[in-house]
Amino acid sequence: MSVFTRSQADREALLLPELAALTSHHRANSEGYERILSSLGIAPDTAFASIADLPWLPVRMFKTHDLKSVPDSEVFKTLTSSGTTGAGASRIYLDKEAAGAQTKQLGATLQEVLGGERLPMLMVDTIGIIKNRRSFSARGAGVLGMANFGRKHTYVLDENDQPDVEAVKKFLAEYGDKPFLIFGFTFMVWQFLYEVARDHGLDLSNGILIHSGGWKKLIDRAVDNTEFRRRFKEDTGLTRIHNYYGMIEQIGTVFLEGPSGNSLYCPDFADVVIRNPETWEEQPVGEPGVIEVVSTLPRSYPGHVLLTEDLGVYNGIDDGDWPGKHFSVLGRLPKAEARGCSDTFSGAAA
């Protein structure tokens, strides 16, 4: 049952009423959210003409304020993550239903490229990242969340963060002749899997790689998505590569790179809007702007329409591997800095 089926017109027709109902649901159940919308002068009975007309919240709101649409007694799980921008951690409140829905929909999304059964899995990380629950990082959460989709997990890095070539060789000897799953963060996959596989002549041609986390750390190595795919293909035989874009504030929703690469697609329960940062109007195909992510999953907190701090661009609509809008992430917005009389003391003053 694929979740990459809806054309943009179908998506508008099917998602808009659902998202409008979610907006009402959050207004009724999250006092903070209601205060934001009413102070913006958005009447409770407002009719929205399109997905792009729905009011958005800056994703950083979840770092500065507790916003939830369920009573405290129904909070089943609180996710916290500090994004890469520092400054506080996001707090995302899930009730049982929301926690179930996000796992289910993430599974449905990945099934598109993994098939129905759990595959043997190579984790491009260290087991320490999930062992140390005290300092549970976003990376740890990602690894743990993804582990469910595989079996026979083998970690590529040892306890000292060094590539364990023998472990990888053993894994490949055992499972490498049938499809297997590889997961990791983009820069680690490059540094610890690609370089090790290339240097030891490992064959990854039956692998399916799922990776995420951006290209910033690879800029100085002059590796972009195209180069990443080309080198993996040429040096290790790995061709089934899927980058994904997602965030803890919209847990369970991932925008997945299509088979031909270089474009991210929206699952059927999600959408994306690229906005002009001057006018906040939607940008046409090919014009970069700020990425807004839309998903019907966030029911326990008002995170269904979020403006990210990432820049992106539509590559096309209904003309790619899968239906709907498809886009690329271009990088992060630079930080807002102010000149003022007060120094934020950071060791520079003494």
Added chain:
Amino acid sequence: MTTLTQRFPAAPSVSATDLVDELRASPPGGRLRVGDPRIVEFVTKFARKLLAPATARRFPELASLGFFLRKGEIAKALSTLDTSGHALRFPRGLVFHVPPANVDTIFVYSWALSALAGNHNVVRVSSRSAGAAEAVLDALNAALSEVDPSVADVVRATQRMVTYDRSDEVSGALSLAADLRVIWGGDGSVAALRKYPLAPHARDLTFPDRSSFAVASVAGWQRASEAERRAAAEGFYNDSYWFDQAACSSPRAVFWVGDEAGARAAGSEFRTLLAAVLETKQHVTEPAMAVQKRVSAYGAAVDGVVKEIAFQGNGLATLELADPAVLPREWLGAGTFANARVSTLSDLVPIVLRKDQTVSQFGFSAEELTAFAHELAGRGVDRIVPFGSALTFSAVWDGYDLLSEFSRLVTVQA
């Protein structure tokens, strides 16, 4: 052993101990006096460099600084120190200045007034200092080569601007050697520097975190001509946007004082004029700043502080306060103004805190403002200035008469 980079007078790196020893020595040509003509000569030469058209065009804030340090202005400021009767005024000695990293000109005001008071000074210039600060250091070094050698020698012996990386050793040595320590840069800097003991007789002059707001008279607005209203919007723009509204003197809230209908009409007209100024000045709000402003504005709504949010483009956000008594004093992003109405200035008295520094005003008479100051009775607010003057530095700052602070009195009775 940490060394200090000597930015002015440009010289090889030096250790803190040697620097202190050099500054402690008696200068050539005799000790500095309050209003020492040698320092006056140097400062006025330096001011002329700042007022040179090329510099003033590139850094408008340096033109204000140059104006502040002209010969006539200096004489006026020094004349306030005239003592009468049995008191004589002398410099404090060695003054250690720690200016903020991100307002490029404060360190010059702080230094110049202290030098004019006859002190030996060591100023820590931030290594993060940007264009305007570099231009200042260049102008200082250039002025040094254009004054009489006897003046240059005494300046070299007594005045230093240095850069050094964070160092307990250096900050500790300079603090212990100082007769007065001047700390700008807010609560964080004050707390950081207070770790280093001073000599028993020395003390701190601190400039902690402050916040400011604006008041506009509805009646005054109604009386004002079209040109005066436009000038008010332009002045307010300068007050607010020059330093991304993050300067302690920039208004973060605007109170309209008068009747409800009048306040609504005046406020709306004022914001239209302000938006037009932003347009004329081709003010750019970076996307990250635009997002930041929404995070702050929505957050204030969640907190129940704000009941209405209006954006006029990315440049101007107006947050209607639910209760004028609960105003955000923290920075909310460049061009984000809390807005409220009160019936009279007296209504603001209970709202004011010690932290409140500058009240920018439009449309009030001197009598009304003086009465307001008397009603405040020192609970807060150090200065009340017209729109357009919020950022204008003055020798009286944060309630201190700086030249007095930088000097001391000796009484003589036969």
